[in-house]
Amino acid sequence: MSILYRYPQLQLVRELAKTRKTKVYLVGGFLRDHYLGKDGMDLDFAVGKDAVGLARAFARRAKGAFVLLDDEHGSARVVKKQDGAAWTFDFTDLRAKDIRGDLRRRDFTINTFCLDLVKEEDHSPAAAFKDLKARTIRLVASRAFSDDPLRLLRAFSLHAQTGFKIEAKTLALAKKQAHLINASAMERVRDELFKILQSPRAFVTLSAMDKAGLLSRVMPQLAVMYGIKQGGYHHLDVWKHSLEVLRQLEGFAAGPHEQGLKPYLDEEIGGGHARLSLLKLAALLHDIGKPDTRKKEGGRMTFHGHEHVGQRIVRSVAKRLKLSVKERHYLENAVRMHLRPGYLSNFKRPSHKAMFRYMRDTGPEAAAIAVLAIADQRSTRGPLTTAAKAKHHEKICRMVIEEHFKEQSKPKVARLLTGHDLIRTLKLVPSPLFAKILSAVQEAQALGKVTAKAQALALARTISK
Numbered sequence: 001m002s003i004l005y006r007y008p009q010l011q012l013v014r015e016l017a018k019t020r021k022t023k024v025y026l027v028g029g030f031l032r033d034h035y036l037g038k039d040g041m042d043l044d045f046a047v048g049k050d051a052v053g054l055a056r057a058f059a060r061r062a063k064g065a066f067v068l069l070d071d072e073h074g075s076a077r078v079v080k081k082q083d084g085a086a087w088t089f090d091f092t093d094l095r096a097k098d099i100r101g102d103l104r105r106r107d108f109t110i111n112t113f114c115l116d117l118v119k120e121e122d123h124s125p126a127a128a129f130k131d132l133k134a135r136t137i138r139l140v141a142s143r144a145f146s147d148d149p150l151r152l153l154r155a156f157s158l159h160a161q162t163g164f165k166i167e168a169k170t171l172a173l174a175k176k177q178a179h180l181i182n183a184s185a186m187e188r189v190r191d192e193l194f195k196i197l198q199s200p201r202a203f204v205t206l207s208a209m210d211k212a213g214l215l216s217r218v219m220p221q222l223a224v225m226y227g228i229k230q231g232g233y234h235h236l237d238v239w240k241h242s243l244e245v246l247r248q249l250e251g252f253a254a255g256p257h258e259q260g261l262k263p264y265l266d267e268e269i270g271g272g273h274a275r276l277s278l279l280k281l282a283a284l285l286h287d288i289g290k291p292d293t294r295k296k297e298g299g300r301m302t303f304h305g306h307e308h309v310g311q312r313i314v315r316s317v318a319k320r321l322k323l324s325v326k327e328r329h330y331l332e333n334a335v336r337m338h339l340r341p342g343y344l345s346n347f348k349r350p351s352h353k354a355m356f357r358y359m360r361d362t363g364p365e366a367a368a369i370a371v372l373a374i375a376d377q378r379s380t381r382g383p384l385t386t387a388a389k390a391k392h393h394e395k396i397c398r399m400v401i402e403e404h405f406k407e408q409s410k411p412k413v414a415r416l417l418t419g420h421d422l423i424r425t426l427k428l429v430p431s432p433l434f435a436k437i438l439s440a441v442q443e444a445q446a447l448g449k450v451t452a453k454a455q456a457l458a459l460a461r462t463i464s465k
Helices: 008-020 029-035 051-062 099-104 126-133 150-162 168-176 178-183 186-197 202-211 220-225 238-254 261-266 275-285 306-320 325-337 340-344 352-378 387-409 419-424 433-446 453-464
Strands: 024-027 042-047 065-070 075-082 085-093 114-116 268-270 295-297 300-302
Touching (some): 051 085, 186 202, 268 325, 275 325, 352 433, 419 433
Parallel strands (some): 042 085
């Protein structure tokens, strides 16, 4: 069956094109994925004339949301939610006199697949099928990166999504022209970066970007970690260790693990980005504060407070990438808290109080930070690291993950005391002391030391004196 008859949306576009007497071509990734046996939800159309008008008409008929992208160059988008998923339909005027000229101005050969919807004719160049079969990402023309520098990053995001190799000349040109990426809007850069992070090939892809000199162009803050040696517990410098943490994290997430962890990691945090994607970024950034805190004390290298310095640097990375406030806070907290599971593993079995405080301080990210800690430990194989300590560390982290899901399944227990009680009953004036009192009462309640309101008030009185 022709692809045209598999999707009612394509038949509608074809009908509108005939009515408006214009040529319309389905081009690019949707067709590429179709030939790979995958179902896509992002469709691109090259239109002979008035792409914006066609998009408006399609939006009305399909009952989708119309978005004007570029009125001057004739580009618009229609977003249609269907069965819980968002389909996007991009309509753009031809960028040359005819479709052949238009295809020559596109980025990669595997994105030049083309179907004339009106005549039902395939206009795909031979190179498209050749490179699809060879699983190769190859530039259509040498000017492609300079025409649109975002294509530098798109080459790697395509590699992450498809597993195709980047052709040698294309890779060499990407390395030579990596500096051009700074001309791209950061919102577009961010979107391509997260296509990489949400793929199962983030480590391989970001490592290749690093070798090409592109990753540090996207996040210049990373450069401070290059070549910074660590102490005896580590076998890698700070940057190589960070990449290894990403590799270990990706491997752990893909393997068998605690029940409930996969849907938890797949949950959206903000900006359409999943917890796992952000956790991968946190893995790259978790030790970014080490260069500024590196000291030699008593013959050993220390990095005291690097998690707090790192939190401040990560804030600047998140702002540069135009991440949402939720995403920024997520990254900051992950970096600031990444050592906490290690502190728990200093004990044969952490006390109830220690576990409660960890759960309280990390909140819904208790399990995620424990996953990051597992990846961090697995990436630490220096001469001072022992197999027994590593095994115990991972055991405690898995215990934390299990405890997190147990706590999530329990019904919420009402607080015995609130700020209003401190004001009305104890006649206290709101101050920072309130947080100290309420936190102490909450902890005592969780540990079973306080079970009634009268006991909670008694504890509050003791603390307030």
